Amino acid sequence: MKWSEICIQTTNEAIEPISNILHETGASGLVIEDPQDLVSTMESPYGEIYELDPNDYPEEGVRIKAYLPVNSFLGETIDQIKMAINNLLIYDIDIGKNEVTLSEVNEEEWSTAWKKYYKPVKISKKITIKPTWEEYTPVSTDEIIIELDPGMAFGTGTHPTTVLSIQALEQYLKKDDIVIDVGCGSGILSIASSLLKAKKVYAFDLDDIAITSTEQNAKQNNLEGKIEAKQNNLLDHVNIKADIIVSNILAEIIVRFVTDAWDNLKDGGFFITSGIIQNKKQLVKDKIVEQGFEIVAVNEMEDWISIVAKKG
Structure with a gap:
């Protein structure tokens, strides 16, 4: 199966609502490339996230990536996502650049690419x-x-x-x-x-x-x-x-x-x-x-x- 990677460059403030939008449209394998993860990892009193590569993260804002199956409805799905993100402005949510790009990936790439971002992390005392x-x-x-x-x-x-x-x-x-x-x-x-x-x-x-x-x-x-x-x-x-x-x-x-x-x-x-x-x-x-x-x-x-x- 072919998959389309949708990448949205936005702000930290918009991560949660855009993630919800992507999830609700059936996207899989959500990836959040947030440079703050690198900073907060080093400053964390509890532990660290291992093996994160700074080259995977944007210099400005955050990137949210998800994977959509390539089918006859893909165009409509992308339009729905873009409209829903623009509607966040109604709630005074800063969506930043809001640059949306698409690229095609194969099944093997999709199933493994996003996993490199997720490592064990200690988030509290226990x-x-x-x-x-x-x-x-x-x-x-x-x-x-x-x-x-x-x-x-x-x-x-x-x-x-x-x-x-x-x-x-x-x-x-x-x-x-x-x-x-x-x-x-x-x-x-x-x-x-x-x-x-x-x-x-x-x-x-x-x-x-x-x-x-x-x-x-x-x-x-x-x-x-x-x-x-x-x-x-x-x-x-x-x-x-x-x-x-x-x-x-x-x-x-x-x-x-x-x-x-x-x-x-x-x-x-x-x-x-x-x-x-x-x-x-x-x-x-x-x-x-x-x-x-x-x-x-x-x-x-x-x-x-x-x-x-x-x-x-």
Whole structure:
């Protein structure tokens, strides 16, 4: 089979929404070439990503690559992707150069090319993310290993928004907590919660492919039965009393379900939000405080914000 590689040069701010757009159009093997990975690797207090080559990364902005099968619908699919990316401007998301290029690759190149970007990486005091095909030996007895196949959905889990979410889970999650993951994507936050000894995790996403991905990754980590993944729009019609609700999605989406988060949290429960860019921080903080939450932590990594709030 022939595959077409679509490459989009954009900004760090646009990584998450463009990744979602590509995933929703059926793209496979997502690659993010972000020069910040090289910088943050060297500065990380937890560990390093091994064998990354600076020559693979752009000098300006970021490149997002994905692979689409060459068929009679390819032209229409590309047009849909371009339109969806342009529509991000409505949400004041900086899409940068927004240069889109296409190139053809064969089956063998497609199946292996993107894997070189994904190596084991320690993202918090306890948690290391390991691609399924990589060998890795834990460096401490209490280290938690998450096995992830980035080809399934939403990248490797090493983006700052995900790292901030997992670090917050590690700090605030207690054994036997009930957790809700809103917009679960690949399921990495659900998996992290379960491995941190949550009693039960409910994972919701509007995208049925994300639900399949969460279920597959949960199985890869031997967590069947501990994570319940279901297609759902945010917290619509959900009635679960959780100790923690975690969500790594756009700020504009977070503010839509703050009330539902409040209703589904136990008293004293924590609302962990990420995926927030600097100029949307106040928007989210205001909405959370207006609902009655107490903000207990605001954490930053690169240009991204995570907010932890507590129900009184």
